[in-house]
Amino acid sequence: MNDRIIREIPLIERYSRHNEAEDMRFRTYLKVGIDHSNEELDSVVREVTDDVWEQIDCTKCANCCKSLQIEVNKEDIRRLAAKFSMTPQQFTRKYVLTGTDNSKYFAAMPCPFLGSDNRCTVYDVRPAACRDYPFLNKYGFRTRTFMMIESTAVCPIVFNVWDALKDRLKFRSKKQ
Numbered sequence: 290m291n292d293r294i295i296r297e298i299p300l301i302e303r304y305s306r307h308n309e310a311e312d313m314r315f316r317t318y319l320k321v322g323i324d325h326s327n328e329e330l331d332s333v334v335r336e337v338t339d340d341v342w343e344q345i346d347c348t349k350c351a352n353c354c355k356s357l358q359i360e361v362n363k364e365d366i367r368r369l370a371a372k373f374s375m376t377p378q379q380f381t382r383k384y385v386l387t388g389t390d391n392s393k394y395f396a397a398m399p400c401p402f403l404g405s406d407n408r409c410t411v412y413d414v415r416p417a418a419c420r421d422y423p424f425l426n427k428y429g430f431r432t433r434t435f436m437m438i439e440s441t442a443v444c445p446i447v448f449n450v451w452d453a454l455k456d457r458l459k460f461r462s463k464k465q
């Protein structure tokens with residue numbers, strides 16, 4: 290149990306800005322400063338994530354649904370369109386933007402499917418990006434460290450996992 294969990298978005302934004310230089314050093318430490326294999330590091334991250342996640346209620350936050358542009362793929366659009374009895378083309382015209390690199394995103398932010406109770410109204414057919422967010426439990430944490438640093442200012446779970454890992458992996462005690 291981590292007894293110094295920080296949940297407030299303005300605070301994690303402020304601390305993330307303040308920690309920028311240290312976070313980049315920790316990123317290097319994760320890549321070359323520890324002996325853990327990718328599997329061993331993923332296992333530590335999973336353990337820390339489980340501990341933090343059970344202390345944070347996403348329905349009291351929903352900051353990812355409010356402040357991120359959500360990427361959608363063809364299959365996401367097909368599933369969501371079917372839920373609203375629309376064709377993928379109709380759904381795309383109403384809800385989706387295409388970027389210059391051809392990637393597709395929900396046009397609106399906050400997400401148009403976020404309910405007033407902070408719950409997802411399309412939970413059973415939500416985009417893959419929403420299912421996987423905040424990407425802590427996917428294989429290869431070491432390859433996503435830059436994304437994690439960016440997410441520390443958005444997601445209290447990432448912020449607290451990243452912070453706890455600095456202790457757990459002895460980054461702080463070695464005074465990097």
Ligand code: SF4
Pocket residue numbers: 345346347348350351352353354422423443444445446447
């Ligand atoms: S995943 Fe992170 S940002 Fe999204 S609701 Fe949960 S704590 Fe908030």
Ligand code: SF4
Pocket residue numbers: 353354359400401402403404408409410411412415416419
């Ligand atoms: S689809 Fe659901 S989980 Fe995804 S951003 Fe919208 S409200 Fe959040």
